[in-house]
Amino acid sequence: MMSVEEHGRRRWRMVAAASLVHALHAAAVYLAPATLLSPMRADLGLSVSEIALPLVVYRLVNAVLLVPAGAVLDRSRPDVILRASVVAAAVLGLALPFCSNLPQLLVLQSLFAVTKLFGGLTAMLLLISRSFGDRPGMGTATSVLLAGYSFAGFLAPTLVGSLCAVFGWRVASGAMSVLFLVVGVPLTMVFLRDLPPLPLGEDEAAPSATAATTSASASNGSLTTGGDRRNRASGGDITRRGGGAAKAIEGIEGTSPASVSIDRLTRPDSTGSLVSTTSAAPGNGTVTASGESAVDPPEATDAPDAGRLLTPAYLALLTVVASLSFSMHVVLDHLLVFLREDFGGGGLHLDVAARYLSALNLGALFTKLAVGPLADRYDKGLLMAAFGVLGCIASVFLFDWMGGALVLTSSTTQVAAFVGLYAVAYAGVFSLSTAALQDFGATGLGLRCNLNLVALFASGSVGSYVAGTLRTQFGTYVWAFVAAGSSWVGVVGAALAYAAAQRVAAGRGGYQKLPAGASQEDGRTR
Known part of the structure; x- marks a missing residue:
């Protein structure tokens, strides 16, 4: 029988390997294509709205198949499905450099989405949680796993942009797929295997x-x-x-x-x-x-709303997620295209423009780490509203007023200010909206998580598509970024509605997670 020490080492080796595989998988199937939108568009002769469609389809497939994929993973061996999905993604990634038209990109991105659903975060969490069993440390393991994607978001745009600037987008995308095949697949085969928990001594x-x-x-x-x-x-x-x-x-x-x-x-x-x-x-x-x-x-007894899924507070939270996702995916999908093609009249080199996206992801990473203690101590709804106001302020830095008309800025200082503030705003609301799910209790938590993700993917798809369409129709991103900035008003309003609904529920004697130092008497905060 395996010793406790050896089992512990194998558990944490699995966590480290999963974090790296998760990062490489995301870089190959999503981050690299998103970074290369502009050079791919120029090479294939597509409009901005057309080149954005593969990423829109990627999110729509995630939204539609999210619940069925979860059911399949629940009722089968996640380690087997995970390994098959990772191998499929690595092999399919080698086909990206050979795509020559939009239909090929759409089919490939749809298949990428399927491999991410069955070989991504959910399957890894199921596998890791089984290995821990009753032992502590799952929270730390989850943080390590999520950190992999965050670091990929920081490193991949700069690496892919630099390779593209020298060798072109086909070599850059192929290099990420080869890296995933050479590093990610062996790690998956060796470390991401079913590890039954040992009984506690x-x-x-x-x-x-x-x-x-x-x-x-x-x-x-x-x-x-x-x-x-x-x-x-x-x-x-x-x-x-x-x-x-x-x-x-x-x-x-x-x-x-x-x-x-x-x-x-x-x-x-x-x-x-x-x-x-x-x-x-x-x-x-x-x-x-x-x-x-x-x-x-x-x-x-529980709250009057206990057992109800779509309570006023949860509907407000869904609105927060949808409004955030609309703005977030306009920026994440189209900021690089704007900087590469429109900024200052002639645009920036892709490797330089990619650094702004890397900086945005790095700022988001540190914000996510810092928001946790705030969520434990203060009202999440009011915090989301505060971050939403910051998002509104950040959006203003993308614009200038010239000759009585609203135009996009040509100042690198303003773009840097936008990137810094926007990273804090979107990461803060994203983390708090996820943490707020726990306020509704464990009953229906899995379904609420899925609904949140469906809202995230669906609204993000709409935002990205609308931005591409507006850019194609007007020849500028002005109205696309106006729409992205306006959606922050929805975030603020919905966050305040969430805070109010939670207080009303607490006043009726309902269940409410309270920040540290608050009174639990009669379900009301002091």
Whole structure:
């Protein structure tokens, strides 16, 4: 039997390999094509609206197949599907340099989207979470995995832009695919394999149980083992039979109010789906491995909105995500084209223009790391509104007023100011809108996550397409960037509506995650 130390080393080797593979995969199938839009357009004789279509299709495929792909991953071996998808993506990537028309690009980008759905973040998270089992460290592992994409977003545009400036877009895109094939595929085959969790030993179980009990007590919850089914005043119970250690399934800000049986995550008949393992607890009761339940007293019931998916607060949050995505994908898809072709009348060299996109992604990375502590202490809705105002301010730097007309700036200083402020604004709202999902509890969390992603992909597709169409119709990006800046008004309004809806729900005695230092009495903040 594998030792605990060796199992731990293999777990973290898997996490490191997954982070690198995730970065290489994204660079080959999305970041490189997005960086090379302008030279590809010039070489293939396409309009701006036409060259943007492959990325629009990429997001639409993600939006349409997101839920079915998740169901397939839940009901099969994610490691096998992941390896097959990574190999398929690496081989398909070699075809990108040979594309000579728009239909070929559309088909290829659609296939790229499928490989990302089945061989991307979701499959890796399922594989890694299984290897950790009841042990702590999954939060750190998730951060490491997500950091891979962020660093790819920082490095890939500069690398691809420099290669394109010297060798052309075909060599640049081919180089990224070869790198993925040579590095990413072997890493996947060697390290990204199913690693069943080891049972916790007594020396590990005691601290874990103690820590979990302390955490649950802090949020008025309880953890039980075996036949211990004592009712608690409030909060959710998570029960595991067989004398094993029980572990709270935690969100960003603490334990969830729904009750989850850990055994169901590892039983052979389990789907492994978050949605299938959570259940609405009308009285914040306990669900055990045998399907028995115990209901707490009526006074511990959840919010009036508990069990409802589309609550006013969640609808406001979806509006925040959709408005952000519209603006975000106008900028991420078209900023390079603007800088390469329109900026200052003649445009910048691609390698120089790509540095602005790299700087934007780097600023977003550091912002995402810094937002976490803020989300723990302050109202997320008000924070999103504040970042939304910053997004409005950032958008102003893209424009000048000349001769009584609104024109795009030709100042590198203003573009740099836009990049810096926009990175903070979009990353702040993106991180907070993701963290806010935990405020609704674990019941329906998987479905809400999917709906958020559908809104993200669908609205982003619309934004990118509209920007390309406006650029083709008017010969300038002025109105495209006006639309992107205006969508921040929607972010601010929806964020304030979210904050208000959460306060109304709290005033009705509803469930609300509270920032550190706030009172839980009657569900209201002080």
